[in-house]
Amino acid sequence: MAIARVGIVGSGIMGAGIAEVAAKAGHEVVLRSRQQATAEAMVAGLEKSLAKQVDKGRLDADERDAVLGRVTATHQIGDLADCDLVIESVVEDLAVKQALFAELDQVVKPEAILATNTSTLPVVEMAVATERPDQVVGVHFFNPAPMMALVEVIAPLTASAETLEAVTAFATACGKDPVQVKDRAGFIVNALLFPYLNNAVRMLENGTASRDDIDAAMKGGCNFPMGPLALLDLVGLDTSLAILDALHAEFADPNYSAAPALRRMVAAGHLGRKSGLGFHDYRR
Structure with a gap:
């Protein structure tokens, strides 16, 4: 499937970094945090990051404005409903992630892919918390996401070849170097x-x-x-x-x-x- 609209769940450094990467690649991005103020603070942080890049000559002002125009901040999980891909980057706690995936499964359109940015936890445990385990995958960006080229695409036993292909293509379109790895703790x-x-x-x-x-x-x-x-x-x-x-x-x-x-x-x-x-x- 073609990925045009990307949801990011989580208000930390990784969530903000992935949002910047996706928006720069031309994707519409919905940033969701539990509080509207936190979500808006993420957009403010993105604006600051882009301003520094303009000052250093790495980005022109028109491109900065275009990137910011593709990003929306929200505290409503329902605003992720039309996303083609949702990437969670919340706390590294399996129970928290499982509960989030179960909730996303009920909110996001049925054909969408749900992904986790976990660096270690078993992706399959999140996949089976949903009714779409074949559409759940790991997509592990490295910190800082805008600068680090590598992305690990983690394949749980439940993921379909189409899901892995779509997420790998997404990472490549974002200018990253994806590698595929089996769902084992720590990945590569x-x-x-x-x-x-x-x-x-x-x-x-x-x-x-x-x-x-x-x-x-x-x-x-x-x-x-x-x-x-x-x-x-x-x-x-x-x-x-x-x-x-x-x-x-x-x-x-x-x-x-x-x-x-x-x-x-x-x-x-x-x-x-x-x-x-x-x-x-x-x-x-």
């Missing part, structure tokens, strides 16, 4: 990435090296754009802990068993950039 990137990040925390815990030296070594030795502890702060320590717990629950691999220091930092509210304090201090 997080399944490989998080043992590395977790072991960096263990290394810091064990006193092998300092925070700054661990980050500097991986940047200088592996040509990574940022060190593992800085990357954990960017992802969010609470999100990272949730990913590790989901991976460990599925595979029981000790590499996925979260380092105690990470769990204690989350308990203390030290969540990284989002809270101002994580392995690094962002309050200055």
